Amino acid sequence: MASATAPIRTAVRVEDLVKTYAPVRARRGAPAAPAVRATDGVCLRVRQGEIFGLLGPNGAGKSTLVRQLTGLLRPDSGAVEVLGHDLVRHPERAARLLAYLGQESTALDELSVSLAAETTARLRGMDTAAARAARDEVLAELELTQLAARPLKRLSGGQRRLACVAAALVGDRPLLVLDEPTTGMDPHARRAVWAAVDRRRAERGVTVLLVTHNVIEAETVLDRVAVLDRGRVIACDTPGGLKATVGDEVRLELVWRERAPVEIPEVAALAAGAAVTGRRWTLRLPPAAAREAVALVTTGEAFAALDDFRLATPSLEDVYVALGGRAAGQDGAEGLVKA
Numbered sequence: 089m090a091s092a093t094a095p096i097r098t099a100v101r102v103e104d105l106v107k108t109y110a111p112v113r114a115r116r117g118a119p120a121a122p123a124v125r126a127t128d129g130v131c132l133r134v135r136q137g138e139i140f141g142l143l144g145p146n147g148a149g150k151s152t153l154v155r156q157l158t159g160l161l162r163p164d165s166g167a168v169e170v171l172g173h174d175l176v177r178h179p180e181r182a183a184r185l186l187a188y189l190g191q192e193s194t195a196l197d198e199l200s201v202s203l204a205a206e207t208t209a210r211l212r213g214m215d216t217a218a219a220r221a222a223r224d225e226v227l228a229e230l231e232l233t234q235l236a237a238r239p240l241k242r243l244s245g246g247q248r249r250l251a252c253v254a255a256a257l258v259g260d261r262p263l264l265v266l267d268e269p270t271t272g273m274d275p276h277a278r279r280a281v282w283a284a285v286d287r288r289r290a291e292r293g294v295t296v297l298l299v300t301h302n303v304i305e306a307e308t309v310l311d312r313v314a315v316l317d318r319g320r321v322i323a324c325d326t327p328g329g330l331k332a333t334v335g336d337e338v339r340l341e342l343v344w345r346e347r348a349p350v351e352i353p354e355v356a357a358l359a360a361g362a363a364v365t366g367r368r369w370t371l372r373l374p375p376a377a378a379r380e381a382v383a384l385v386t387t388g389e390a391f392a393a394l395d396d397f398r399l400a401t402p403s404l405e406d407v408y409v410a411l412g413g414r415a416a417g418q419d420g421a422e423g424l425v426k427a
């Protein structure tokens with residue numbers, strides 16, 4: 089975040105951004121696809137030095153939005169300004185202003201880890217010596233030195249992703265746009281990525297725009313988050329501010345052994361407010377009601393039928409559901425908590 093004395097500058101300004109993908113006509117057995125309004129009037133402001141998240145289920149429009157922000161996809165209408173530059177009129181300026189890590193790595197796959205980082209640094213204007221120094225630094229930082237000689241296509245999925253992150257981080261761009269950077273990584277690698285990102289923000293005031301499904305990760309690394317659903321921003325705040333929108337409700341999860349003992353009237357009463365998935369009930373309750381419910385299910389007949397229970401304060405996922413976004417697992421959306 090910007091220091092208390094420095095003026096807060098806007099790194100990214102997005103105004104009323106619209107992109108509709110054209111419909112596809114039916115051809116040789118392939119069904120027709122209707123037009124999709126993938127971004128539908130998106131407005132955003134990202135401050136300089138901020139780690140800003142775009143959160144939302146599959147198909148919400150996150151990648152479409154970032155591809156417009158990075159000059160790779162022309163919007164139908166609306167404005168995109170990065171560090172004062174109009175990227176709709178001058179998309180070619182994006183390469184100087186930002187590093188973009190997309191979901192695919194195909195362009196680098198033939199290169200070794202070392203060459204991928206060095207070539208990217210050279211493409212970003214560093215001379216050979218500086219590019220090699222930046223390469224060595226980032227490979228050490230992400231613990232990739234041992235894999236330096238290996239071509240990306242011969243790495244595991246998580247290792248390949250880490251090598252792509254390394255390439256994105258070289259060259260000192262003031263804005264990092266990272267689309268699901270930690271997909272497939274183990275917790276150790278994830279931590280290394282977040283530490284590297286945070287270091288650049290702290291030492292160089294780098295701004296980070298991060299696309300994620302992963303609510304848990306979002307809660308721990310983001311300063312602010314915009315929740316996107318069906319091409320629209322349905323909320324934008326700090327993780328804490330968003331959580332406050334669900335008030336002080338707590339989440340109670342009950343897992344029954346075989347079936348819920350709904351013949352017990354108090355259990356039947358709980359059922360009315362529960363989201364049921366198989367043997368699991370999820371309830372959102374004020375703290376006092378949650379305490380009562382816990383007392384009920386941890387005594388007598390109800391307890392005998394109970395396999396497990398968990399009481400949790402609201403998460404961003406609760407916020408997301410409360411905001412009316414498509415709940416995890418519905419409409420083809422994957423679970424929001426994707427480890």
Ligand SMILES: Nc1ncnc2c1ncn2[C@@H]1O[C@H](COP(=O)(O)OP(=O)(O)OP(=O)(O)O)[C@@H](O)[C@H]1O
Pocket residue numbers: 109110124125126144145146147148149150151152153301
């Ligand atoms: N090239 C394309 N042509 C037509 N429709 C597309 C195209 N790319 C994306 N879409 C559609 O636009 C909508 C937004 O897609 P987008 O990839 O931006 O979502 P997303 O939030 O990034 O999803 P995910 O989390 O799965 O990456 C979806 O309905 C998708 O099917």
